[in-house]
Amino acid sequence: PNKMDWNTAASVASQVSSIGTAIGSVTTLDESPPSFTTLQIEDPTAYNTHIVVTFELNEAGTAYCRATRSDSGETAADLPINRIISAGWSAAYASGGTGGAVTIDIQ
Structure with a gap:
């Protein structure tokens, strides 16, 4: 019932x-995550109360971050995604290359 034959006598464009x-319009999922085109952190010793992360992505997306002291003993294994997201520090980047840099102010 869902069979469609390729007619070699017809032109490729008509096929x-x-x-x-x-078939109609087919939408596929984007399987590649956005990547950083800019990722900067201001001098973390410049302020006692917060750090500032600035970023741009190659496409629309959201960046999340979580501050951890270097002497806390936490490792990358101690920071699963849900702990990073639950920290509440994030910012959305609207569109690749045209939205300008976005800043996350972690206080």
């Missing part, structure tokens, strides 16, 4: 058009 008409 593509007829397949597109039969």
Whole structure:
């Protein structure tokens, strides 16, 4: 019932058009996460009460961060995603390359 034959006698353009008409619009998931094109942290010793992270992404997305003292004993293994997200420090980047840098002010 969902069979569609490729007609070698017809032109490629008409084949593509007829397949597109039969199938309709197909949306696929973006399987690649955004990547940082800019990632900067201001001097963490400049303020006693907060740190500032500035970033840009290659496409729309959200960056999350969590501050951890270097002498806390925590390792990357101690910071699963849910602990990073629950810290509440995040910012959304609207669109790749045109939105300008976004700053997360961690207080």
